[in-house]
Amino acid sequence: MKRVRVLIGGPVSEWPAALQAGELTGPWVAADRGALRLLQLGVVPELVAGDFDSLAPAERNLVEQQVHKIVAVRPEKDETDTELLLRLLGEDETIDEIEIYGATGGRLDQLLSNIWIFTQLRFRDLVAKIKLIDRSNVVSFYLPGIHAIERLPEMTYLGFINLTAVENLTLLDEKYALQSWSSTTPFSWSSNEFTAKINHFSFDSGIVAVIQSRDLHGQQGD
Structure with missing residues (x-):
């Protein structure tokens, strides 16, 4: 399986501990300031894209001296740095999984952009390959079908968010069941939980984000 890790410019405080310690192996690519942060970790990204x-x-x-492949664009552009990088990654059909770090925390407009990117038709082929990862959340994206979710041992909660209209969303064996639920607008079913190592859900149309999450020290769940 070919996995690529992506670092974009969100706050370092939201990174998982393994990333902060420089323990995650590549290949790495980066958008904008993510390139500098990788270099500070001693990691040279294979590709960097953005307006810088x-x-x-x-x-x-410093980035230009050390990174061999840079796609630089003007700030006045029609896509975000993350969208540009994803478009470039989408050209490589050998990639099976894309882990994105630095997508959360800081500005809410950027967070929402980083989540709703995957409702764009041009990124449809990437939807099932994507994971957004920070210190307390892992977000995966799903197209219609019947899906199995494996519980991450460090996570407690399970959330389902339809990013688009959805038909017949069914939570088959989670703690709080849901049967054939449909909506024309986005909605979040949060604070659910696993009942086994692997649980299942299904839906007939739309795009659904699934979030595995945990409380950090000092936080309290709903």
């Missing part, structure tokens, strides 16, 4: 508006001239020079 978050880097000072000296920082950009």
Whole structure:
């Protein structure tokens, strides 16, 4: 299986501990400031894309000196740096899984953009390959069908969010069941839980995000 890890520019405070410690192996690619942060970890990304508006001239020079493949665009563009990078990754059909770090925390508009990106028709072929990962959440994306979800041992909760209209969303064996639920608007079924190592759900149309999450120290669940 070919997995690519992506770092974008969200706050370092939201990184999982293994990333902060530089323990996650590549290959790595990066958008904008994510490139500098990888270099600071001693990791040279294979590809960097963006307008680099978050880097000072000296920082950009550092990236340009060490990274061999850079796709630079002007700040006045019609897609975000993350969308640009995903479009480039989508050209490589050998990639099976894309883990994205640095997509959460900080500005809410960027967080929502990083989640709803995958409702765009041009990224449909990437939907099932994507995971957004931070220190307390792992988000996966699903197209219609019957799906099995394996519980991550460090996570407690399970949430289902239809990002688009959805038909017949059914939570088959989770703690709180749901039978053939449909909606024309996005909705979040949060704070559910696994009943076994592997649980199942299904739906007939739309795109559904599934979030495995945990409370951090000092936080309390719903």
